[in-house]
Amino acid sequence: MTPLDKVEGRAIPFGLKNVDTDVIIPAHWLKTTTREGMGRGAFESLRADPDNLFDSADFKGAPILIAGDNFGCGSSREHAAWALGDLGIRVVIAPSYSDIFSGNAVKNGILPVVLPQAAIDRLMEVAATDPVFVDLEHQTVTTQFQDRFAFEIDPFRKMCLLEGLDEISLTEKSDAAIGAYEARLDAEHPWMRPAA
Amino acid sequence: MTRPRTLYEKIWDAHVVEQRPDGTCLIFIDRHLVHEVTSPQAFAGLRATGRTVRRPDLTLAVPDHNVPTTPRLDAAGNRLPIADVESAAQLAALEKNAPEFGIRYIDAVAPEQGIVHVVGPEQGFSLPGTTIVCGDSHTACHGGIGALAFGIGTSEVEHVLATQTLLLQPSKTMEVRVEGEVGPGVSAKDIILHITGVIGAAGGTGHVIEYTGSAIRALSVEGRLTVSNMAIEGGARAGLIAPDETTFAYLKGRPYAPKGADWDAAVAYWTSLATDPGATYDEIVVIDAADIAPSVTWGTSPEDVVPITGVVPAPDSFADPSKQTAAAKSLAYMGLEPGTRMQDVAIENIFIGSCTNSRIEDLRAAAAVIKGRHKADNVKWAIVVPGSGLVKAQAEAEGLDRIFTDAGLEWREPGCSACLAMNPDKVPAGERCASTSNRNFVGRQGPGARTHLVSPAMAAAAAVTGKLTDVRELMA
Numbered sequence: 011m012t013p014l015d016k017v018e019g020r021a022i023p024f025g026l027k028n029v030d031t032d033v034i035i036p037a038h039w040l041k042t043t044t045r046e047g048m049g050r051g052a053f054e055s056l057r058a059d060p061d062n063l064f065d066s067a068d069f070k071g072a073p074i075l076i077a078g079d080n081f082g083c084g085s086s087r088e089h090a091a092w093a094l095g096d097l098g099i100r101v102v103i104a105p106s107y108s109d110i111f112s113g114n115a116v117k118n119g120i121l122p123v124v125l126p127q128a129a130i131d132r133l134m135e136v137a138a139t140d141p142v143f144v145d146l147e148h149q150t151v152t153t154q155f156q157d158r159f160a161f162e163i164d165p166f167r168k169m170c171l172l173e174g175l176d177e178i179s180l181t182e183k184s185d186a187a188i189g190a191y192e193a194r195l196d197a198e199h200p201w202m203r204p205a206a
Numbered sequence: 207m208t209r210p211r212t213l214y215e216k217i218w219d220a221h222v223v224e225q226r227p228d229g230t231c232l233i234f235i236d237r238h239l240v241h242e243v244t245s246p247q248a249f250a251g252l253r254a255t256g257r258t259v260r261r262p263d264l265t266l267a268v269p270d271h272n273v274p275t276t277p278r279l280d281a282a283g284n285r286l287p288i289a290d291v292e293s294a295a296q297l298a299a300l301e302k303n304a305p306e307f308g309i310r311y312i313d314a315v316a317p318e319q320g321i322v323h324v325v326g327p328e329q330g331f332s333l334p335g336t337t338i339v340c341g342d343s344h345t346a347c348h349g350g351i352g353a354l355a356f357g358i359g360t361s362e363v364e365h366v367l368a369t370q371t372l373l374l375q376p377s378k379t380m381e382v383r384v385e386g387e388v389g390p391g392v393s394a395k396d397i398i399l400h401i402t403g404v405i406g407a408a409g410g411t412g413h414v415i416e417y418t419g420s421a422i423r424a425l426s427v428e429g430r431l432t433v434s435n436m437a438i439e440g441g442a443r444a445g446l447i448a449p450d451e452t453t454f455a456y457l458k459g460r461p462y463a464p465k466g467a468d469w470d471a472a473v474a475y476w477t478s479l480a481t482d483p484g485a486t487y488d489e490i491v492v493i494d495a496a497d498i499a500p501s502v503t504w505g506t507s508p509e510d511v512v513p514i515t516g517v518v519p520a521p522d523s524f525a526d527p528s529k530q531t532a533a534a535k536s537l538a539y540m541g542l543e544p545g546t547r548m549q550d551v552a553i554e555n556i557f558i559g560s561c562t563n564s565r566i567e568d569l570r571a572a573a574a575v576i577k578g579r580h581k582a583d584n585v586k587w588a589i590v591v592p593g594s595g596l597v598k599a600q601a602e603a604e605g606l607d608r609i610f611t612d613a614g615l616e617w618r619e620p621g622c623s624a625c626l627a628m629n630p631d632k633v634p635a636g637e638r639c640a641s642t643s644n645r646n647f648v649g650r651q652g653p654g655a656r657t658h659l660v661s662p663a664m665a666a667a668a669a670v671t672g673k674l675t676d677v678r679e680l681m682a
Contacts, residue, residue: 025528026531026532026535027528027529027531027532028407028408028507028509028532030507030645030647030648032626032645032647032648032649032650033647033648033649036649036653037626037627037628037650038627038628040243040244040271040628041243041272041290041292041293041295041296041628042246042292042296043246043247043250043295043296043299044246044247044250045247045360054649055648055649055653078528079408079528080407080408080411080441083407083408083441084343084438084645084647085342085343085626085645086244086341086342086343086345086357086358086359087243087244087359088244088247088341088359088360088361089360091359106408106411107411108408108411108441109377109411109412109441109443110343110356110357110358110359110443113358113359113362114359114360114361114362117359117361117362118361127528164228164230164375165228166226166228166230166373177361177365177373178255178257178364178365178368178369180373181232181365181368181369181371181373182368182369184223184224184232184369184371187223187224187232188223188232188234188260188369188370188371191223191234192234192261192370195234199471199472199475200468201464201468201469201471201472202236202333202336203263203264204237204263204264204266204331204462205330205461205462205463205464205465205468
């Protein structure tokens with residue numbers, strides 16, 4: 011996974027609320043056995059409009075996406091994170107995310123920044139014409155107009171993003187603890203194993 | 207004495223393998239359900255890193271999303287090829303990956319095949335008090351039998367395959383208490399649609415919802431699975447309903463459920479999981495069952511719920527400006543005018559199926575409404591897709607298939623079908639579907655398709671009249 015620290019550039023002033031992962035990547039793009047090339051299907055229904063934001067001269071390839079409440083709700087499809095990554099998006103800024111999407115984003119090197127609606131409204135205004143700066147180490151979103159918004163992030167997720175960590179390797183260090191848990195489970199609740 | 211705990215806290219505590227200093231926990235996963243769409247990249251990851259599946263015995267794979275619902279065998283009993291090349295490739299990948307990694311596998315033509323969230327409880331593979339994951343957000347469904355069950359992404363699928371654990375932060379808890387008796391024509395689906403309308407699509411974000419109260423206790427296991435299934439539509443990754451005698455009676459004797467003395471030990475343990483008196487939730491929502499009508503969605507978010515007796519709302523009737531914008535966009539997509547009576551909305555397509563509503567009780571409810579009647583002429587496409595081969599066989603033994611086909615509905619093979627339109631079952635652009643599925647998102651049932659979420663009985667009523675209909679009028 012590509013480490014992420016500072017991201018600066020144009021931010022797509024998308025702003026919609028309750029954007030579900032079916033909108034981010036429709037189901038017919040899920041018939042694949044690889045992770046690549048999902049960007050072509052990203053926001054397909056919206057990009058059918060030739061004047062859409064995502065393909066406009068200003069925002070094509072922009073590394074930041076600004077959205078409304080409950081971004082990434084619905085289906086657990088990680089293809090949504092793959093699609094955003096393939097579009098070139100490294101940071102999403104929204105008031106809230108679905109739990110599954112924010113986890114999927116982090117696992118693909120995409121930072122889900124949570125900011126209150128007032129901050130989103132201001133960033134939408136700036137993003138229309140000017141770049142936005144995101145600093146994960148210092149947990150801030152800033153603009154060239156002295157805007158400075160601090161955000162919270164779970165320390166474990168922050169570390170994974172900063173270092174580009176592979177979670178499976180990390181968990182494998184707990185192999186003995188998992189083995190001990192399995193042995194205890196078999197002793198205390200032998201019926202937990204599937205019967206057939 | 208220990209602090210009183212909720213059902214969620216008890217299951218969580220029993221599954222902590224390790225707690226990290228920042229509060230993140232390594233949680234043991236008791237059951238992993240795998241399907242063809244979200245697993246190929248995870249198996250590829252294992253292969254690329256030389257990893258194996260740690261607990262193939264706790265993993266069950268079954269294809270469901272992509273399978274066609276037309277016959278899968280020819281007259282001689284040979285498997286028919288799948289026309290869609292990409293779907294066929296995904297199914298072939300699962301068929302190859304399962305034996306290669308030693309995983310239990312139910313193939314596309316096995317009598318037990320079906321939607322993974324129907325198959326899990328039906329096989330007794332899903333059990334109360336266990337942690338269950340699957341690369342599908344409707345894994346929340348299994349909370350209906352008292353399992354802590356939630357959807358995961360493909361990276362997490364790979365993580366569980368390799369380690370049988372997940373790194374998680376504990377969730378907040380929400381109690382949704384539904385007290386009283388529901389009226390005639392009001393089903394589990396109407397209860398959860400109503401709840402979603404009350405709490406909103408993001409209302410449960412960061413929470414696990416426990417559904418309690420007399421109206422929930424009165425539900426069958428099938429009804430509880432329907433309620434918990436749509437916890438995710440209210441933003442909660444998981445739902446929970448405390449296991450009780452109804453749950454035990456449903457599970458006893460199922461193939462993977464404990465047997466003999468193991469069964470008794472299991473029931474004793476499951477009984478101990480109920481939320482303790484005095485335990486507290488981070489949020490509590492109380493709903494009077496008498497307020498719940500047969501319900502229907504008007505927009506493109508599952509929170510867009512009104513009683514069938516209601517009208518399409520005007521965008522400016524919402525206080526929140528972003529909801530006003532969303533409602534206006536929804537109405538444009540849905541082709542609806544504010545003030546239109548929901549019962550005046552004509553329907554061209556009917557879908558009875560999905561992990562929300564494809565169990566035997568759902569099919570019985572739909573059949574009871576449609577028996578002796580025929581679908582309206584303006585209904586062009588109406589399909590009934592049982593949740594599993596076993597549900598299908600049971601329905602056929604009861605003659606339900608004939609009731610549907612006599613009424614002009616198609617009786618199909620089990621799978622996810624038109625709920626997400628990955629297989630050939632799609633609603634045409636610009637047309638409406640009264641659907642027993644769980645999501646009315648833009649394009650969910652096909653590009654441009656307009657979905658109205660309803661209960662099985664309400665879908666059957668719409669099939670008969672050709673428009674959204676108050677099923678109570680057909681019950682008189």
